[in-house]
Amino acid sequence: MARSIKNPKKAKRKNKGSKKGDGSSSSNSVPSLPVKVWQPGVDKIEEGEELQCDPSAYNSLHAFHIGWPCLSFDVVRDSLGLIRTDFPHTVYCVAGTQAEKASWNSIGIFKISNISGKRRDLVPPKATDNESDMDSDSSDSDEDGEVQNGGSAAPVFQLRKVLHEGCVNRIRAMPQNPHISASWADTGHVQVWDFSSHLNALAESETEVSRGASTVSNQTPLVKFSGHKDEGYAIDWSPLVSGRLVSGDCKNSIHLWEPTSGTTWIIDTNPFLGHAASVEDLQWSPTEVDVxxxxxxxxxxxVWDIRLGKAPAASIKAHNADVNVLSWNGLASCMLASGSDDGTFSIRDLRLLKDGDSVVAHFEYHKHPITSIEWSPHEASTLAVSSSDNQLTVWDLSLERDEEEEAEFKAKTREQVNAPSDLPPQLLFVHQGQKDLKELHWHSQIPGMLMSTAADGFNILMPSNIETALPSNDA
Structure with missing residues (x-):
């Protein structure tokens, strides 16, 4: 699968977001024409029409960039609280660039604070005319698609940059020691970094910085591994053994990294071999330390067990095309999700492997390659998917179609929803507006928050119909 971001340029755009059935609307300059619900993959944008974000679909929506496009990023675990539901929010991330010239690349370590938003009911209570006016004012969106609390200030963006040799194919922060990150370079090197000084500086500062003007520091990595025979994209830290890492390359080799202290590793030069082509993604089991x-x-x-040698413990024909991404469910460890180059994604119950058919769900909604997939860290049945069709979708596998409930909802909200009748009932949310979506992550400490990266920058989004089912501090 081609992974690079073509024609990397900084770009602004209007966001297009949606609730289930898609809440984006299509309108043109003729006032008499009605606003209608946008159907992704069905409707065409006619001349003079444009998509506009429906801010009521989000509790929060913000867009930003760090300069060059980023193919990969990771949310950095912080010490601000394990479960945070009250606005404003603060997030820390690491991201790697895809610059026009190899020498221009860097890893960005950034903090975004004062992320504003609001809580919304799925079906808003009836309001008087005055209340309706107030609600309308407080949910206006700016040109970056930002849903704000009425009168709240914009988020504060702080960025520090570290020089990186070559483009960053993938970057991951260690869950146990989040100041440690591993990066895969298109030069064929895997490097491990200590960003503690940068994260500490960000934590102590509240001064916003320019995305493009930050000084780039020249830092030596803790480790630079040259044992792979080609570049790669697959890399994952163990959630159970601090510092344990696996990295996979485009020549089908997987190497195991075992920590010997906080800053040194023994890397097995004898690779795990079992695939006939490029290893695209790796995921440690959330419950079994050696798998x-x-x-x-x-x-x-x-599926591999490092105690059993360098061959797979099990191998499954999963898709009819490249398998691009994996996600192992941290709350239901028998469930493994995978996304393919043909746009399909599947859910497997690993307990059924011996029976031959472990697929418990298979979706063909997306028509272009799946670029990222991740289970929610807070809801065992929920996962998010991004695709080259410029859609980020959220799915709840526990949902089943209830025609009476749907009719009642439409009657209460008085919406003329023209969504296709064959939409999967598990499709919970569709987010649009980003070009060439590459990677998404849930925030493990902020229920309902998603982040995504694309050719034109990052989005932070909190769909309004997801957080309602999550823990709340509101009393």
């Missing part, structure tokens, strides 16, 4: 999974361009998923 990880891999997926490949060969269409297979392999």
């Amino acid at each position: 990880f999974a891999s997926c490949s361009v060969d269409g297979n998923i392999a």
Whole structure:
């Protein structure tokens, strides 16, 4: 699968977001024409029409960039609280650039604070005319698609940059020691970094900085591994063994990194071999310390046990095309999700592997390659998916179609919803507006918050119909 971001340029755009059935609307300059619900993959944008974000679909929506486009990023665990539901929010991230010239690349370590938003009911209570006016004022969106609390200030963006040799194919922060990150470079090197000084400086500062003007520091990585025979994209830290890492390359090799102290590793030069083509993604088991999974361009998923040697413990023909991404469910560890180059994604129950058919759900909604997939850290049945069709979708596998409930909802909200009748009932939310979506992550400490990166920058979003089912501090 081609991973690079073509023609990387900084860009602004209007966001297009949606609730289930898509809450984006299409309108043109003729006042008499009605606003209608946008149907992704069905409707065409006619001349003079444009998509506009429906701010009522989000509790929060913000857009930003750090200069060059980023193919990969990771949310950095912080010490601000394990479960945070009250606005404003603060997030820390690391991201790697895809610059026009190799020498211009960097890793960005950034903090965004004062992230504003609001809580909304799925079906708003009836309001008087005065209340309706107030609600309308407080939910206006600015040109970056930002949903704000009435009168609240814009988020504060702080950025520090570290020089990186070559483009960053993927970057991951260690969950146990979040100041440690591993990066995969298109030069074929895997490097481990200590960003503690940068994160500490960001934590102590409240001064906003320019995205493009930040000084780039030249920092030596803790480790620079040159044992891979090609570049790669697959890399994952163990959630159970602090510092344990696996990295996979485009020549089908997987290497195991074992920590010997906080800043040194023994890297096994004898690789795990079992795929016939590029290893695209790796995921450690959330419950078994010695087990990880891999997926490949060969269409297979392999499950490995590092105690049993360098061959897979199990191999599954998962898709009819490249398997691009994996996600192992942290709340239901028997469930493994995978996304393919043909736009399909599947859910497997690993307990059924011995029976031959472990697929418990298979979706063909997206028509272009799946670029990222991740289970929610707060809801065992919920996962998010991004695709090259410029859609980020959220799915709840526990949902079933209830025609009476749908009719009642439409009657209460008086919406003329013209969504296709064959939409999967598990499709909870569709977010649009980003070009060439590459990666998404849930925030493990802020229920309902998603972040995504694309050719034209980052989005932070909190769909209004997701957080309602999550823990709340509101009393």
